[in-house]
Amino acid sequence: MHTVAVATAGHLLHFELGIAYEIFGNPPLGVDEWYDVRLCGPGPVQVGPFVVEPTEPLDAIARADTVLVPALADVDEPMPAELAEAVRAAYEAGARIASLCTGAFVLGAAGLLDGRRATTHWAHADALSARYPEAVVDPDVLYTDNGNVLTAAGKAAAVDLCLHLIHLDHGATIANTVARRLVVPPHRAGGQAQFVATPVQVNGDHSLAQLLAWAQERLDQPLTVTDLAKRASTSPRHLGRQFRSVTGQTPLQWLLTQRVRRAQQLLESTDTSIEKIATTTGLGTATTLRRHFQRVVGVPPNTYRRSFRSASPQPETD
Structure with a gap:
């Protein structure tokens, strides 16, 4: 049987340790060869x-x-030296090494991230990069796969990895069976973006609440900054300052993000064609939708759809 060793030392977070046992310790029905x-x-x-x-x-x-390597509870605590040494020895013996969340710091201490692309929870990405400058830290992905060295971002991304x-x-069929048992998307590609902040609520207690709600109802229309400013009875310049203060984005950046988020919803819940979704979300053409969707989400729209609707027919190509 394929042996999965969970390397533990110091203080760990229980979610990542628990999910490792839940996923690798419980074989799907009908599967004889699983993990030890x-x-x-x-x-x-x-x-x-x-x-x-x-x-x-x-x-x-x-x-x-x-x-x-599960997540460390506190990356600022002294790391048990024997943990990094053992992980390095396992790698040299030919083991596949995978970190979950802040477990990436252990891989960094073991020298396994030098020259390799890696990720961790977005809140700790800067610290990982500063501590291990030879690592190529990408804070915007769910997980990275370098063959025999893999890293995952926080919490749900550990499930994805x-x-x-x-x-x-x-294979995909067994992976999807496990995902269904966990009631999670069957498989999200590693390049999909981490969602690093809670989106501004449309119906919230802030100065743009009514304008944001109005704009979201009209995403299929060619809205401009002038249109938004006119609706808010203000100047485009003042509106830009308000948007940056409330959303952290310019009005046009916010509009584009909302159009992509709407496209995500339609890809998850419908079989609507890419061309129709592009029109419905105000992105115009399938080419434009694919370009912006790839940049914002990190994967093409059909790849995203397959992650959530693997059983649906997919006639379009990316």
């Missing part, structure tokens, strides 16, 4: 409010096929 999951560490480890006892010593990860590993080992 082992918790490896130098001694009892603090996981949230719990203390967990490893089943094997930390150096046992060198005999594993895949090593998962685990499903990606199952997809590599067992």
